[in-house]
Amino acid sequence: MDHNEPTDQAANGVALEAISLPRREAEAIAAVVDSLVAPGPTLSGTRRRELATAARQALGDEAIHQSTDAELRLAVTMASAAHTIRPGDVERVLAAGLEPTTYVEILSLVARLVAVDTVHFGLGLDPIQLPQPVAGTPSGWVDAKAAIDGGWLPTVGPAAPPNALSLLPGEHQAMHDLHGALYLSVEEMADTDATRGLHRTQMELVAARTSLLNECFF
């Protein structure tokens, strides 16, 4: 389907066209989509796709919140109400048998999926279709240096935005790749006068308002 086809009409009949993605952003989003259906560090491609699909339904389907599948409920909560997660919730799911590695992996795929879905929605593009899952064995790629350090899950170094997924090196790199494509790389963030379609102050206005709406106070 041509993503540049007008998808909306204004009241006065003027077409409200979608905005197509430049190459860098399109490639970054394609990489996310491919990773969501491929084996991860602990989960199969099939399972990752199931969880991603459930996370998408979170907003419109109340029944999914009552699922008996703990991983699925976690994915749904992370997608629709991450700000409600408390230390006790994390303790409970881990005590019930969820591995910290799987928790972090679910978080990685849900967070990146919400990001790319938001970009598509904002630009008036067609919703992303998740491909069929890719066969293969989970990699088991975990950073043994990660430990609990100020957060609820292990990180390499004190828990902070740049290392939130550092327990899983592949997911950590995938997050940074997307972060750099959509916003700024960690290195570029030092430039308070950067311009990339918007001036840095305008980008931060969008970032701050997004965070407020998500009830995230960092």
Next chain:
Amino acid sequence: MLRVSARRTGRTIDLRAIVDPSVDSGLAAGGELLAFTDAAIDQDAGSMAEARRRLVETAGEEAALRAAAVAGNFQMMNRLLDAIGVRVRRSSMKLAEELGLSVPDHLHP
């Protein structure tokens, strides 16, 4: 980062616009950016197209692209920080207080 970036680049900004979009932030296309962000985060199909049109008309397609991309990026980052339990920085606590926001106890530094 908003206040830091504004100060270092000599821009005047009213941070109250973050919590009340009817306040003029002082930034070019500020109102349009906030309306676009609200529609994108609220997944409001009814207002998304119009918000995008207004932003493109005011600031151009590249601005709208970056607005969507930044909103998407912070959708990701907000979830990472909330689900890992990253505590709020002291500077953010101060800003929250200035804006009349209450940070949950479990996120205090």
